Amino acid sequence: MHSDAAAVRSLRSCSSSDCVSKVMPPRKKRRPAPGDDLSAKKSRHDSMYRKYDSTRIKTEEETFSSKRCLEWFYEYAGTDDVVGPEGMEKFCEDIGVEPENVVMLVLAWKLDAQNMGYFTLQEWLKGMTSLQCDSTEKLRSSLDYLRSLLNEPANFKLIYRYAFDFAREKDQRSLDINTAKCMLGLLLGKTWALFPVFHQFLEQSKYKVINKDQWCNVLEFSRTISLDLSNYDEDGAWPVLLDEFVEWYKEKQMT
Structure with missing residues (x-):
């Protein structure tokens, strides 16, 4: 009876690390050089930050921005709240479309523009938001989509x-x-x-x-x-x- 109790106490006194070490011999540990641990942590942190930062920038560029859309509007409207004939000419030149091209009519329809040759601030913001375009590049990429609307009766x-x-x-x-x-x-x-x-x-x-x-x-x-x-x-x-x-x-x- 006493020998069994002694065996149980002996088993309990054997820690899990001792048991594991009997199965897997311990590997020799390299003594870290001064600053190694800190450098490794910093390197991992920098890498993770760069990855996050580039993803964040990419997401911001791809996500529609009302502020960016507003700034884009005033590139052509100047100090007015409407893009007039002169601004419209520059706008067409920037997106690579002739003013008399039918795709401009489709764009005007999307903006629900009321007067030929003019885009008001309200029309621009409402229409460009629906198209999710806040830059010249995004609108250029949407031109094929606008043309395709003409193929739907x-x-x-x-x-x-x-x-x-x-x-x-x-x-x-x-x-x-x-x-x-x-x-x-x-x-x-x-x-x-x-x-x-x-x-x-x-x-x-x-x-x-x-x-x-x-x-x-x-x-x-x-x-x-x-x-x-x-x-x-x-x-x-x-x-x-x-x-x-x-x-x-x-x-x-x-x-």
């Missing part, structure tokens, strides 16, 4: 309808014929095979302006009427403008 229709109000004089309910021809060329010139002929018709017609109903119906016509006009219903609800175009075109083909 629903978005194209919204942009097309927006273009009428964007381009018209705000004291007029209609669009003057010259502006209408330019805007139609911008929007339909490359996709509607009959556009060159329709353009000719407008040039020789008596029309001086186009109203919104006519404008919207031209898009519908371009999407639904075949190139030979065989499915055009003269008794349909088309505006007189398009009735006259069909009549003029058929006569032109006959002669």
Whole structure:
């Protein structure tokens, strides 16, 4: 009985490190040189800081900043709260887009700009925030996305309808014929095979302006009427403008 108790006491007195040392012999420890431990800690700390710092900087550059967007706006607005024609020219030059390029119309639509050739501070901040663009570089990277919106029928229709109000004089309910021809060329010139002929018709017609109903119906016509006009219903609800175009075109083909 006493021998068993002595064995238990002996086992308890054996620390875990003693037990481990019997299985794994201890390795010789190198005496650290003065400052080694401190240098190693400092090196690890510097490395971790550099990694964190570079990640932080990258994140800040990638994250949209309202402050940076505001500063970007005033590069073109100067002391005003609106980017005017001169600022707009520089803006287009910086992003590498001609002012008459259709992507500028898409951008104006995204900003919900009310007047052609002008971006107000409110329009800029609201639109650029939705695009998450606060610099020239970011907007350049978004141009392909803006162009792609024209390939989606629903978005194209919204942009097309927006273009009428964007381009018209705000004291007029209609669009003057010259502006209408330019805007139609911008929007339909490359996709509607009959556009060159329709353009000719407008040039020789008596029309001086186009109203919104006519404008919207031209898009519908371009999407639904075949190139030979065989499915055009003269008794349909088309505006007189398009009735006259069909009549003029058929006569032109006959002669």
